[in-house]
Amino acid sequence: MKPKPENEGAKARDSRPEMKLIYNRVFLQHDTGMHPESRKRLDAFDDLPDTPITDGEPYLELVHTPHYIQKVRAACALSAHLDGDTATSPGSYDAARYAVGATIMAAESGGFALVRPPGHHAHPSRASGFCLFNNVAIATRKLAAEGKRVAIFDFDGHLGDGTSAIFYDTDKVLYWSMHQYPAYPGHGFVDEIGSGKGKGFTVNLPLPPGSGDDILLGCLNQFLPIVEQFQPDVVAVSAGFDAHQYDLLLDLRASASFFYKTGQMLRERFPNVFATLEGGYNVEEMRKCLYNFVAGINGEAVPFPEEPTSSGMRVLETYEIYVNAVIGNLRDYWKF
Numbered sequence: 001m002k003p004k005p006e007n008e009g010a011k012a013r014d015s016r017p018e019m020k021l022i023y024n025r026v027f028l029q030h031d032t033g034m035h036p037e038s039r040k041r042l043d044a045f046d047d048l049p050d051t052p053i054t055d056g057e058p059y060l061e062l063v064h065t066p067h068y069i070q071k072v073r074a075a076c077a078l079s080a081h082l083d084g085d086t087a088t089s090p091g092s093y094d095a096a097r098y099a100v101g102a103t104i105m106a107a108e109s110g111g112f113a114l115v116r117p118p119g120h121h122a123h124p125s126r127a128s129g130f131c132l133f134n135n136v137a138i139a140t141r142k143l144a145a146e147g148k149r150v151a152i153f154d155f156d157g158h159l160g161d162g163t164s165a166i167f168y169d170t171d172k173v174l175y176w177s178m179h180q181y182p183a184y185p186g187h188g189f190v191d192e193i194g195s196g197k198g199k200g201f202t203v204n205l206p207l208p209p210g211s212g213d214d215i216l217l218g219c220l221n222q223f224l225p226i227v228e229q230f231q232p233d234v235v236a237v238s239a240g241f242d243a244h245q246y247d248l249l250l251d252l253r254a255s256a257s258f259f260y261k262t263g264q265m266l267r268e269r270f271p272n273v274f275a276t277l278e279g280g281y282n283v284e285e286m287r288k289c290l291y292n293f294v295a296g297i298n299g300e301a302v303p304f305p306e307e308p309t310s311s312g313m314r315v316l317e318t319y320e321i322y323v324n325a326v327i328g329n330l331r332d333y334w335k336f
């Protein structure tokens, strides 16, 4: 029998590294008690093996001040809160430093760092919104120091205000975020586009409460080309799944299939992608959304399909107003 002719298209796709989950039970040691960001979020992944994780502590100062790092360490020893929302425990410092390390490993391997605590609300000298150290920002700074051009694509349902602030005045890193507005942390509106040299390099896409797959996919189709125009060497994904319709903290209405399509769109456009976990507070749904996203990136069939959702008329009208404002504010910087 003749051998089958090689499929060139499949061969090209196969050259991309498979996105693998990077997980370790050290992330369960961050004990927040009765809290939406609890270890239960990762208990759903209990079947995964422990990956040996690089220690992220030597990299913390790429973003955080020495004083703040000491403050976090001291707070964890005492199980003290770092702010009203952000609880710690004696195991939290190790979980947080290895969350940074796992994200750096993901950046080096095209992996998905399945970590907690999350990071995108953490500022250089301030914890907030369940976040201790800014995992994605640290990994991005490390890549930038190695000469890489990085775009941060943040599809968590909240603005990553820490990440946004860290890169607000640079043109070397693009920060792109779609998020519910209004919602925590209270900003991320259309007119926040960066400052100084960084003007145009922060892209905020506010989504009205009630936004479904139609709006979310429209937003990706219309504004992901900005990330392409930036021509990144690497796309760093702040992967939060709290835009899902059954999430506990937000009022967005994404289906689980939306996250599969997001993964597919990234796969089609960008050869180097890595991700780190941010939010997602419906434990059962987060697991499905996360596996869908990774399957989309890896070009596999969708493991957990869900009926697409659509937005009401008022929601669509509000979104349209936001879209026009975003384009108006960014048209000097990007083609639409």
Ligand SMILES: [Zn+2]
Pocket: 156, 157, 158, 240, 242, 278, 279, 280
């Ligand atoms: Zn979130």
